[in-house]
Amino acid sequence: MRRIQNTSELETVKQILWNAEHAVFFGGAGVSTDSGIPDFRGNGGLYRNEEESNEYYLSRECLLCEPEKFFSFFRENMLFANAEPNDAHIALAKLEEQGIIQSVITQNIDGLHQKAGSQRVIELHGTAARYYCTKCRKVFDGQILLEQTGVPHCTACGAVIRPDVTLYGEALDGFCFADAEEEIANADVLIVGGSSLVVNPAASLVHTFQGEHLIIINYSPTPYDGLAEFVIRDSISEVLNLLAEGNT
Ligand code: ZN
Numbered sequence: 001m002r003r004i005q006n007t008s009e010l011e012t013v014k015q016i017l018w019n020a021e022h023a024v025f026f027g028g029a030g031v032s033t034d035s036g037i038p039d040f041r042g043n044g045g046l047y048r049n050e051e052e053s054n055e056y057y058l059s060r061e062c063l064l065c066e067p068e069k070f071f072s073f074f075r076e077n078m079l080f081a082n083a084e085p086n087d088a089h090i091a092l093a094k095l096e097e098q099g100i101i102q103s104v105i106t107q108n109i110d111g112l113h114q115k116a117g118s119q120r121v122i123e124l125h126g127t128a129a130r131y132y133c134t135k136c137r138k139v140f141d142g143q144i145l146l147e148q149t150g151v152p153h154c155t156a157c158g159a160v161i162r163p164d165v166t167l168y169g170e171a172l173d174g175f176c177f178a179d180a181e182e183e184i185a186n187a188d189v190l191i192v193g194g195s196s197l198v199v200n201p202a203a204s205l206v207h208t209f210q211g212e213h214l215i216i217i218n219y220s221p222t223p224y225d226g227l228a229e230f231v232i233r234d235s236i237s238e239v240l241n242l243l244a245e246g247n248t
Pocket residue numbers: 133134135136137138154155156157158159
């Protein structure tokens with residue numbers, strides 16, 4: 001493992017990326033912090049600043065037992081309606097358009113990769129931009145929460161609708177996880193960014209990587225730094241911007 005000290009090393013990382021057969025980006029909350037979205041589990045994140053019960057407000061138990069509280073919290077903290085993609089999202093969309101990376105796997109639910117133009121996005125924890133009826137499974141976009149107050153209900157059958165997001169107390173979507181595993185298993189270059197890699201099972205995805213080049217971009221150390229070829233402790237937006245710039 002080498003920490004990037006100078007631009008020539010960053011240039012090496014860029015050459016590895018641009019020469020990749022199948023490069024994949026796997027990102028966490030740190031990718032969206034520059035868009036004003038708190039890192040829910042990192043230092044200074046929502047869960048550390050406020051009461052621990054925030055975890056309860058985003059749980060399956062709260063949705064089922066106290067849906068008013070659930071949606072009140074969700075509306076206030078999880079809609080991200082005014083959030084815009086930052087340089088990290090934009091650089092990743094550019095890298096995909098240029099054919100440099102094949103896909104983005106994210107732990108975020110803010111939909112900012114798609115907003116930036118990324119096409120192939122695997123959302124491990126679902127998305128706050130999509131809702132579905134708990135009874136008839138009719139699907140709605142985020143507009144439904146703006147059109148209704150309190151607990152939103154299905155326009156077809158009247159049952160409660162819920163966000164298409166993995167809540168505390170729920171398992172990750174198996175199909176989505178398998179898709180992510182396959183992408184990473186097929187990659188020769190894996191860039192992990194903005195994730196402290198401590199939350200499983202998403203973090204364990206790194207173990208499915210069999211390729212040659214693991215690159216970690218994160219301010220704080222991760223348990224996987226020792227496995228990485230390069231560790232870059234710098235701004236993810238700035239680093240991705242540089243990696244996406246022009247030809248090597
Ligand atoms: Zn329904």
